[in-house]
Amino acid sequence: MKTIRLNEIEKIKMAMAGAERVYKQVPVSKKDGAPSFCFRVFTIEPGGHTPYHTHGFEHLNYVISGQGVLVDEHETMPPIAAGDFAIVLPGERHQFRNSSENSPFVIICAVPNEYE
Amino acid sequence: MKTIRLNEIEKIKMAMAGAERVYKQVPVSKKDGAPSFCFRVFTIEPGGHTPYHTHGFEHLNYVISGQGVLVDEHETMPPIAAGDFAIVLPGERHQFRNSSENSPFVIICAVPNEYE
Secondary structure (H helix, E strand, O other), X not given: OXXXXXXXXXXXXXXXXXXXXXXXXXXXXXXXXXXXXXXXXXXXXXXXXXXXXXXXXXXXXXXXXXXXXXXXXXXXOOEEEOOXXXXXOOOOOEEEEEOOOOOOEEEEEXXXXXXX | OEXXXXXHOOXXXXXXXXXXXXXXXXXXXXXXXXXXXXXXXXXXXXXXXXXXXXXXXXXXXXXXXXXXXXXXXXXXXXXXXXXXXXXXXXXXXEEEEEOOOOOOEEEEEEEEHHHO
16 A cells, blocks of 8 residues: 655656657556556646557546647547546547646546556 | 546445445446446545455555545555545555545545456
């Protein structure tokens, strides 16, 4: 059993192609004994976005703060903001974009451990 | 792909023995196609707590709002508040208690699908 403060977790700028102004933290993971899935946090600065990509695993999301869009292939998704949830299934092409000019868009992105 | 507003999700009072003033919502689950794990949200009203119990699965937690304590067998855990994370491993006896007199203590509790 363990409690974790996010500001004590190392924050690393994402080097992945297509990621712009995105920082990653992993507050809860297999290093803490998590048997099957983990919580990552992405901070997307104004003007920033995650890669527009697909992958073979799902993610479950919660918006901690800010506002943005979960872009799909049709660009028809509604805006999301602090307090909202989302799910992206395996194989669905997607991207998270910050839609604010001033505030970071901070999201939990929970994935199976092997994709931490 | 789907986005979800928490206030559109059915909220049910927990009938489980040992749960006091606790309400459950399931914003993201296998019903949305989640292959392996799900996000539940528990709202623990002032004076309320989850059961003091153990189970054979883990949960990963995030505090959406309020303040409380994740009680362990030694009652030595630090208080947690909005923005904090926690993990409870399989077999660890635990309880979430609201420690505020006025505000609900609202947490995400993510578990493998079979324990939704």
